Amino acid sequence: xxxxxxxxxxxxxxxxxxxxxxxxxxxxxxxxxxxxxxxxxxxxxxxxxxxxxxxxxxxxxxxxxxxxxxxxxxxxxxxxxxxxxxxxxxxxxxxxxxxxxxxxxxxxxxxxxxxxxxxxxxxxxxxxxxxxxxxxxxxxxxxxxxxxxxx
Numbered sequence: 001x002x003x004x005x006x007x008x009x010x011x012x013x014x015x016x017x018x019x020x021x022x023x024x025x026x027x028x029x030x031x032x033x034x035x036x037x038x039x040x041x042x043x044x045x046x047x048x049x050x051x052x053x054x055x056x057x058x059x060x061x062x063x064x065x066x067x068x069x070x071x072x073x074x075x076x077x078x079x080x081x082x083x084x085x086x087x088x089x090x091x092x093x094x095x096x097x098x099x100x101x102x103x104x105x106x107x108x109x110x111x112x113x114x115x116x117x118x119x120x121x122x123x124x125x126x127x128x129x130x131x132x133x134x135x136x137x138x139x140x141x142x143x144x145x146x147x148x149x150x151x
Contacts, residue, residue, distance in 0.1 A: 004099055004129070005132065007031055007036070007075075007077040008077045008099060008101055008132040008137070010036060010039065010077070011027040011028055011039075011077045011078060011079050011101070012133065014027025014028065014029065014054060014079075015027035015041060015054075015079045015137075015140055016140070017041045018041035018042040018054070019140065019144055021046055022045065023041065023043060023044065023046060024042050024144065025042070025079070025140045025144050026041065026053065026054045026078065026079050027039070027041045027042075027079050028041075028054040028058040028076055028078040028079070029058065029076070029077050030058050030061075030071065030074050030075070030077075030095070031074065031075045031076075032066070032071075032073055032074045037061075037065050037066070037074070038058045038061035038062035039058060039061070040054045040056075040057035040058040040061060042054050053082075054079075055076065055078055055086035055090060056085070059071065059089055059093050062074060062093075063093070069093060070093065071093045071096075072094045072095075074096060075095065075096055075097045075099065076090065076097075076098045076099070077098075077099045077101075077132065078098060078099070078100055079101040079140065080102050080108075080141060081102065081103045081108035081110050082108070082109060083104070083109055084107075084109040087110055087114075087116040088116065090117075091116065091124055092124075094124050095126060096127065097126065097128065097129065098117070098127070099128075099129050100130050101132055101133050101134055101136070101138075102137035102141060110128055111128070111130065
């Protein structure tokens with residue numbers, strides 16, 4: 001459990017990088033053999049590209065590092081529940097397990113709106129664990145949107 005908190009805190013550091021550039025503060029890290037092999041944060045606004053979510057960028061970096069698209073022995077820590085695009089990429093990349101901080105009641109696809117990890121018959125099953133550093137992950141999102149609305 002302690003390692004989960006350590007890795008989620010690293011994902012939160014990534015989320016803070018996104019927040020600093022006025023991106024929705026979502027961060028992700030990918031871990032293999034208890035070592036971070038990729039880290040990323042949302043860059044959708046900065047790059048003017050819908051696909052530049054933290055999860056997708058982390059998957060791309062991990063795949064490049066491992067020289068493989070299959071990330072079967074990897075785990076992802078992400079501060080906000082993945083959307084359907086990201087959940088699909090996680091399934092396709094064969095990530096073993098995802099640790100999720102805050103749930104996303106509007107677009108979450110790992111338990112909130114849909115559960116692509118459990119409700120459908122895909123050829124790969126992704127385990128999920130919820131609520132790692134939940135309060136911190138929820139707070140960074142809430143504060144970001146309060147700030148944006150007041151601008």
